[in-house]
Amino acid sequence: MHRFDTLAVHAGDAPDPTSGALDPPLVTSSAFAFESAADAAARFREGTGYVYSRWRNPTVDALEAKLAALEGAEGAVALASGMAAIHAALTASLAAGDHVVASERLYAETVRLLVEHFGRFGVAVDFVDATRADALAAALRPSTRVVYLETPANPTLAITDLAAARAAAPAATIVVDSTFATPYHQRPLELGADLVIHSTTKFLSGHGDVVGGVVLGDAARVEAVRRVGVRTAGAAPSPWAAMLVARGLRTLGLRMQRASASALELATRLEAHPAVERVLYPGLPSHPDHAVAARQMRGGFGALLAFEVAGGRAAGAQCYDTLDVITRAVSLGDVRSLITHAASTTHASLTPAQRAAAGIGEGLLRLSVGIEDVEDLWADLEQALSSCG
Numbered sequence: 395m396h397r398f399d400t401l402a403v404h405a406g407d408a409p410d411p412t413s414g415a416l417d418p419p420l421v422t423s424s425a426f427a428f429e430s431a432a433d434a435a436a437r438f439r440e441g442t443g444y445v446y447s448r449w450r451n452p453t454v455d456a457l458e459a460k461l462a463a464l465e466g467a468e469g470a471v472a473l474a475s476g477m478a479a480i481h482a483a484l485t486a487s488l489a490a491g492d493h494v495v496a497s498e499r500l501y502a503e504t505v506r507l508l509v510e511h512f513g514r515f516g517v518a519v520d521f522v523d524a525t526r527a528d529a530l531a532a533a534l535r536p537s538t539r540v541v542y543l544e545t546p547a548n549p550t551l552a553i554t555d556l557a558a559a560r561a562a563a564p565a566a567t568i569v570v571d572s573t574f575a576t577p578y579h580q581r582p583l584e585l586g587a588d589l590v591i592h593s594t595t596k597f598l599s600g601h602g603d604v605v606g607g608v609v610l611g612d613a614a615r616v617e618a619v620r621r622v623g624v625r626t627a628g629a630a631p632s633p634w635a636a637m638l639v640a641r642g643l644r645t646l647g648l649r650m651q652r653a654s655a656s657a658l659e660l661a662t663r664l665e666a667h668p669a670v671e672r673v674l675y676p677g678l679p680s681h682p683d684h685a686v687a688a689r690q691m692r693g694g695f696g697a698l699l700a701f702e703v704a705g706g707r708a709a710g711a712q713c714y715d716t717l718d719v720i721t722r723a724v725s726l727g728d729v730r731s732l733i734t735h736a737a738s739t740t741h742a743s744l745t746p747a748q749r750a751a752a753g754i755g756e757g758l759l760r761l762s763v764g765i766e767d768v769e770d771l772w773a774d775l776e777q778a779l780s781s782c783g
């Protein structure tokens with residue numbers, strides 16, 4: 395088995411047998427011709443060969459092979475977005491009357507999906523502090539089917555110990571949203587997770603030019619997700635999007651290595667800056683979950699960090715508004731560095747007290763570090779901090 399960077403370049407990319415093309419052809423066809431009634435019947439029956447692009451498509455197949463190789467998974471199913479991937483993984487795993495134990499630090503749309511959508515179909519959910527395996531174990535019921543986790547988690551970069559979660563919930567299907575880590579830094583399946591999810595919109599495609607998602611795991615579970623999420627519910631990715639995600643994946647290792655090294659450097663400098671109250675980065679010894687992150691992540695701690703500007707909301711907003719190289723935008727995992735002010739965007743619907751309880755100060759800024767020169771990023775942060783300090 396080849397190593398990560400070799401797989402990123404080559405997995406799923408055998409030369410096209412008809413033309414010899416090195417890059418997998420972009421097949422946009424919605425349907426595929428049959429030789430005969432017998433051929434059509436065989437493809438329908440066996441689920442092999444191509445029939446219709448909502449079911450399977452060669453460009454999407456090539457992407458799935460590359461994603462599975464990088465995650466060390468038996469199977470992968472690509473979907474139209476990260477949220478489509480989460481919806482499909484949960485739909486395949488749950489039925490009315492089932493119970494979910496979820497981390498209280500989840501992507502906000504995932505919380506809405508669990509509470510507002512699955513709640514209407516008779517699925518109960520409890521949110522717990524997943525950094526504590528005892529809290530997770532205490533929330534389990536006989537009807538608990540799924541434990542849903544996200545690590546590192548937005549925006550405080552809280553880390554869930556996945557091996558401890560597996561030990562605490564041996565019978566549940568453990569689903570991990572690993573978007574912030576990417577398979578370069580973290581492989582949840584090796585730590586006992588059953589299904590891994592990525593929003594491929596983020597680091598995996600890496601260029602901020604496509605929306606997509608993936609679910610990975612053993613072949614049987616992934617097939618169940620594919621059947622409902624893609625074939626029946628129809629959240630298939632477009633072949634155009636699949637091509638862009640596959641192109642981005644070929645440089646994933648290079649991009650993560652650069653961005654993670656820059657994130658550690660910026661986090662270290664920010665922590666020493668007088669205008670900064672605190673820095674949250676799993677690679678800093680001051681992060682509450684640093685020891686777990688050091689055990690379960692590898693090759694670095696990822697490209698996301700958060701910092702609290704002294705002086706509260708006004709100072710945070712002032713610093714945010716003064717940035718020049720670093721772009722004010724949602725999303726993350728782009729080659730461009732992107733920054734969000736949690737209190738005015740992702741966590742604006744919470745009261746200041748609720749934000750405080752979630753560890754989110756009014757001046758908290760979340761930075762997704764890109765691949766620009768780290769000295770230009772630091773110069774930008776320094777000039778912005780001098781304007782608000």
Ligand SMILES: *Cc1c(COP(=O)(O)O)cnc(C)c1O
Binds near residue numbers: 476477574593607
């Ligand atoms: C962006 C994101 C999602 C949702 O993915 P989309 O591709 O936007 O649908 C889910 N989880 C995490 C952690 C994310 O960052």
